[in-house]
Amino acid sequence: MKGIRRLAEHLDISIGTVSRALNGKPDVNEETRRRVLEAAEKLGYVANQSGRALRKGATGVIGFMMQTGREITGQGDTFFMSVFDGVQAVLAPHKLDLVALLCSSEEDPDDYLKRMVARGFADGIILSATRRHDPRFEFLARHQIPFVTLGRSLTDVGQPWIDLDFEGMAEQSVERLVGAGHREIGFVWPHGELNLGYVFIGRCRQALARFGLTLSEHNIFRTTPSEMGGYRVAREIKSIERPPTALILVNETLVTGLYRGLEEVGLQPGRDIAIIGRQSPQARFLSPTLTGFDLSLRDLGVALAEGLLSTMPAYAELYPKAARQKLWPMTLIEGESG
Amino acid sequence: MKGIRRLAEHLDISIGTVSRALNGKPDVNEETRRRVLEAAEKLGYVANQSGRALRKGATGVIGFMMQTGREITGQGDTFFMSVFDGVQAVLAPHKLDLVALLCSSEEDPDDYLKRMVARGFADGIILSATRRHDPRFEFLARHQIPFVTLGRSLTDVGQPWIDLDFEGMAEQSVERLVGAGHREIGFVWPHGELNLGYVFIGRCRQALARFGLTLSEHNIFRTTPSEMGGYRVAREIKSIERPPTALILVNETLVTGLYRGLEEVGLQPGRDIAIIGRQSPQARFLSPTLTGFDLSLRDLGVALAEGLLSTMPAYAELYPKAARQKLWPMTLIEGESG
């Protein structure tokens, strides 16, 4: 005898009452409820996931989809860990659990998501690493799966999203560097298909134009979003004839490799070349200190979770629909590098 | 009409046959099977997770438990991302999916695991961040949940485990440093309760003893497993009267902060103080280059998955039981720091 049946037998009441007691339904004697709760605690009973989900049509699980391997999203060491913490802070009171849906680097992310959705694995999905054209958006919308994205896409379907304010970062960076006299500014573009690269470069172009400058192709450095990617950029800079005098990094992981590469070719950040990047736990201890944009990852996680819940019928009234699509502000922390 | 019923109706055959066709059972006409598979593909049918799990008593999910927030394990995202990739390579052929069970920093990890197990969330569990005394081991063993651990514990219950060879690292580091003339060696201990700290320090003590040296308490630097933790160690070293001439870091995340801290107090790794640590994507670009231990994370993931499958009745015969408890070798990569 297992599960709720065991508990019911032990208490000599029906399984229906046990279930009602555990789920906080009104029509159960408070004394009985107390006994049930107590017995459940003592016997370590927890409702079986499958049975409950099958009957209720909801799993109580929120999935955060991410891709394993490396050099895909290019997020730093602890980026997601901090975001998760914020997400969970919001989900916990609703008894929702967060799990990371790990898409293998050998499986197509679109297929993977379809599989997970069709299986009915999660009640809601958080998507990251959004691509410029991302079929996952339409798929989830079509199947009416509540979801929120960390990042935008051209295939926006009106779902809530939060994206780092790369536009603001672009404007502010360009303004700062041009103001400091730089005319040849390099932009590191570490993502082939991710949407953020397009957004960032696009706005940089606009910002430069306002100063009568154009962003020439040879100042765009395409590489991989990893330490090695940054390293390669440094080597490349040394090899070209008219190297930029400043560099903007939209990605946070590149900077350690870049610093090392620059050192090897005899360029010192802040003195020989200006660097503006993104703050991170690692970047904090670079020398010379990095000038870069910082943000609160945990709060971002909180906002993501709230956005998701606002699209879930069961929780929607608790979370106002306002500001469901939001650029997440980043603040420039001045260092010695630019 | 949903699910398998829809598919059956569409094909005008019974749901039983559909299920058998999809699950590769022998007693179904090959032509029928072809039609079923085709229709399933066309209609995008995937078996519902809950229904299937409820009936089969198995979910097809492997859970990798980890704790969110930071400064707990001190492992970065990329550490696990690489391990995951190896795990998935083994699981995929068996149609097992890997998900990360994310334990919030606000929930007790032991309670969390109990909850997930009682829910029947996963068929097998991979544990990391094992503590010196880790109740999760006994709990899983008692409930006969197949599991494998990345890391050991005093509460070993005979389950397969893989742990980094901290003993080898200790021996080799001490030998190298003592051979280079160091007598006052500092050991950074960034984990309060994690087992690896005890293992490492214990073996260091032994290794020192063989040279007639003792590990005095003031040469053990306790801190948090984060960049900031490393930074604090550097400051502390400057402030004490007889600072060590060499430092061994068992953890990989500390080193960037330590480097920066040392620079601020005027100590150069490799010249003023010897450093031996762990290699990582970030460490690779430190300057002076780090002398540290490297390992293949992906292969480690492969071994973990194989260890897990060897304890699962359904797969056990495919994976030999031999070498189920294994110290994972690390190789010293010489740099300039020590």
Place this chain on the structure above:
DNA sequence: ATCAGTTCCGTAAACGTTTACGATCCTAGT
């Protein structure tokens, strides 16, 4: 023509839970 054997398929039970429904008991108002 009969029968054994094989191939294929439909039926229905089972997995563990939630919940609509109805039954029982009690209280209080008449």
Place this chain on the structure above:
DNA sequence: ACTAGGATCGTAAACGTTTACGGAACTGAT
């Protein structure tokens, strides 16, 4: 004493699958 209504609980159906079982149709051998 009778009844209305509330409080509390038991019963059974339902969720979507898988699978044991049995039956039908067919094959080939006698």
